[in-house]
Amino acid sequence: MLKLFQRFAGAYRRYFIIGPATKLLEVFFDLLTPLVIARMIDEGVTSRDLPEVIRYGILLLVMALVGLGFTLICQKMAALASQGMGTDIRRELYRSINRLSHAELDRFGTPSLITRITNDVNQVQLAIALGVRQLIRWPFLAVGSMVAALLIDLKLGVIFLVSTPLIGVVFWVVMARCVPYFRQMQQKLDRIALITREGLSGARVIRAFVREEHERERFRAAAYDQAETAIAVGRLSSVLNPVTFLVMNLGVCAILWAGGIQVNVGELTQGEVMAFVNYMTQTLLSIVYVANLVVVFTKASASAARVNEVLECEPSVSDEGNAPVDVARLAQGMRPAPRPLLQGSAEGGQGDAAVCALRMTGACFAFEGAAANAVDHADIVLAPGQTLGVIGGTGSGKSTLISLIPRLYDVTEGAVEVLGTDVRLWPLRQLRQIVSLVPQKASLVSGTIRSNLCWRDAEAPDDKLWRALECAQAAEFVRKLPQGLDSPVEARGKNYSGGQRQRLTIARALVGSPAVVILDDSASALDFKTDAALRRAIRGLGQTSDAAGGIPLTTVIVSQRVSSVRDADVICVMRRGKIVGQGTHEELLAECPIYQEICLSQLKREELGASMGAKAGAQAKDAAGPERPGADPSRSGRSEDVAVRLDGADACAMSREDEKGGLR
Template sequence: MIELLKRFGRPFRRELTLGPASKLIEVVFDLLSPLVVTLMIDRGVGERNVEALLMYGALLVIMALAGFASTLVCQKMAARASQGLGTSMRDALFAHINAFSFAELDRFGTPSLITRITNDVNQVQLAIALAIRQLTRFPLLALGSMVAALLIDVKLGLIFLVSTPLIGAIFWFVMARCIPYFRRMQRQLDQIGLITREGLSGARVVRAFVREEHERGRFARAAFDQADTAIAVGRLSCVLNPATFLVMNLAVCAILWVGGFQVEAGALTQGQVMAFVNYMTQTLLAIVYVANLVVVFTKASASADRIVEVLACEPTIRDVAEQDVGRGSGSAGDPLTADIDLNAPAIRLCGASFAYPGSAEDAVHDVTLEVPRGGTLGVIGGTGSGKSTLVSLLPRLYDVTRGSVEICGRDVRTWPVENLRRAFGFVPQKAELVSGTVRSNLLWRDPLAADDDLWRALEVAQAADFVRALPEGLDAPVEAGGKNFSGGQRQRLTIARALVGDPALLVMDDSASALDYRTDAALRKAVRALGASGSCGGMTTVVVSQRVSSVSDADLVCVMRHGRAVGVGTHEELMATCAVYREIAESQLYQKPAALAAGKGVAAHA
């Protein structure tokens, strides 16, 4: 918590100072109130002096109003500081998470990151607000009451010195056992978030396989586990209030018992005994409130640790050093124009290997190949063969663990990350659209693109016809995830999005799986024509697919199996030399001869 305040609290120093200061003023009036009541009893009630009674009563009203005014100031400062700090933390978390490579995203998991940026930040916000409003008030009130009581009478003050450590021991006993539960609760909230996200995002699959009962059971088990932990915490926490109130009431009884003898002996007045009772009540009530605050701060401490864990996690993929930022930056439209060897291959992999963190085996092992400028690389293989992982190395979504990946003659690790990724048009395996409009989704690569550029990209992606058929055209609404479009329409829109801005390299990661063979063939023909007409040697295309028809016309085909490139060459060469490729091709040829022939025929005219 302290680390977060040091990092984000500087812009809110005024609020963090004025809030506790105004609360201190309120505490001073609270500490003076019992003394005024003492004077009212001794000089007003005891001496039947109505004028003194009214005067001290008016003084109490003025003190109450002044305390109320300072409370309002404190509340405003607490609200501004807590909300401001919470907003700053969310902004920093979101920005830092967006700098993560896929390795860090895999490490934390999406549900956990969502919980940290929402629930955990809320817990810290609440703790900051309560720290300004109440943590300042109650410890000062308890300490001030004890000092005031000791100044009235040392013997009665000993009761404070006995009861306060006793309550502190109760706090320590309960809180030491609650903290592990709070940490477990946060992990269980992550699990509930994961199950909820899976169940809602995969609702169609769940219903198709009639797994509603199974998913309800998973959710119920996770919810009940979290509830059991919360109940265990509640059982421990519920000890605090009864135990502390018992100590407080016993202490008040002791004060009245001993104070009665002191009044009878003339050592104390009745007003002083009442002041003692008030101070005792204030002290122990303050400690009770602190007990409740400790619960909040314990939760906040666990949440703060989780936030700091994310902020302290350094992305494994870092940008180049400051002196290298200018290299390869080029112009806004073409990041491949400065310090780049135009004669070098567009893509070169030299013994590229990659293993996921914690994995004993490589997901991609010792892949070597070259693709010329304007050429097409096809990547084919079975499910889990490492195709998507291989192409993720090109725009540096992952860093190789051994070997190297070069784009246009330059190792990707020496590129400014932003410039490198601007050179790519990337179509992921899962077609993802964001809420907005068709236009807003297409403008992701180039926010300044004209409508003509958008329609050209839609034409190439074979999406222009159905977009024109929409009543609003480019301004047609897109729901979250593109759920108001079919799977094939989503894929074509994501391909069009990648083509806007004329990328130097286009990576299509199994992005035509929902397209029929004729549309797939027309798409490949249009992409090849676009690549041939590009500048700087043309657009280089990488096509990942399980269809032989999608890669058979590529300049180079890489056959992946268990993370290894078991064949690299043209379609004809692989049919003659690679048994794995030949087996895939023959199985698809026998099952869909017309489809494969159509794909070859269109490719021949590309």
């Protein structure tokens, strides 16, 4: 909590001075009130002097009004300080979250980050507000009441010296047991946020599988778990008030007993005894409020620690000190290469940065705590204007591989270069302007089609937006919308179909003329004809110099469809994080058994042509085993266990008619 205060309180220093100062003035009047009441009793009530009673009554009213004025000033200072600091903390927290790399985001988790930026910051705001309003008032009131009471009579002051430590011991015992529960409660709130997020975002899937009752039970279990912790804290806290008021009332009884005796002998007046009782009550109530403040600050301390954990987290991916790269210089002499560049070739050698658009050299990456690399010694070379296809089974590392290009993750070994420069030397903003990524899950935000398309270039004119839509095969359906580019987009784009969302995200990636565009299985919801037209359009962009700095557009396509990557200049076949084959479609059919299996699982034997070779045909026939009665001869080359051997690759045969219409 102190770290947050030191970091964010500077701009609100005057509020932290004015607020407590006015509260001290209010407390001063509260301490004078029992003395005025004592005078009223001794000089007015006892002697039945009504004018004196009225005079002291008016004085009490004036003191109350002045105290109320100071209270209102303090309340405003507390609101300005707490809301201002809370807003600054939340803004800085959001900025820090956006600076984190994917590795840190994976470690914290989205539900936990949401809880920290909402509930945890609210706890800190509450503590700041109560700190300004109450942190000075109650301790000062308790000490002031005790001193004033002792000045009235030292003998009765012994009752204070006995009662106050008793209440302090009770609070210490109870709070020592409560503090661990407060930390557990915040962690259990993270769990509730996680289940809530999953349940709401996956509502359609849950209903489709009739899992509503299961999800309700999960939420109920998490909510009851958190409630049990809160109840345990409540039970412990419930001891405070009864014990406190018991001690306080016993103390008042003792004061009245001892004070009555002293009044009889003339050592004290009735007004002084009443003032003593008032001071006793103020002192013990102050201790109660101080204990409540301890509860609030304990919760805030746990929340502040979680907020600081994010604020102090240094992203593993940083571009500090990186100078801008001269893209115009890199573009000189760059033209679409006539044929694929393979690692170590003359055109694509290690030193030829003028030709290389993308190069990976021994690139490795492992997730934190993983036993093996998710990407293991990947070597890739791609020239400007060419297309790289990445194919493999589910979990083979395709998405992780392409995440290294825009530096969403940093390689743990080896290097990744874009336009001949290591990605770790690029400023992140410039690198991600050069490299455009279309993720697997289409992501749109609420607004309009225009506002979503302008993410990469806020000043993009309409003609460039329509050009991107044409290339992404989205212009036709956008033109049919009543408002065109200004048509509304709901959160996550749920007012559009899956294929429309994918085409809009592809169009967004093409706005701003990137030099490299990565399509991470981003056409999975498109039919074969639209997919083929999309690939032709993007391939056409690679033959021009409309990209950043005049560099021909280089494309990386990640897919499980052979039809999506077969026309790529270079195809990488991945299995368990390793590149097990690299080359053109024909080369891989002849040389890569894994690629042969993928093709056999998706294409007819005759569609593969003679390029597969006699050896590949014999392997496919052996793998298929003896023909079964009624089997389709055209499918006899398929392996019975191909789905298992592909680690989840799509083993369903494609629609032949659609495929022919979309690929030819």
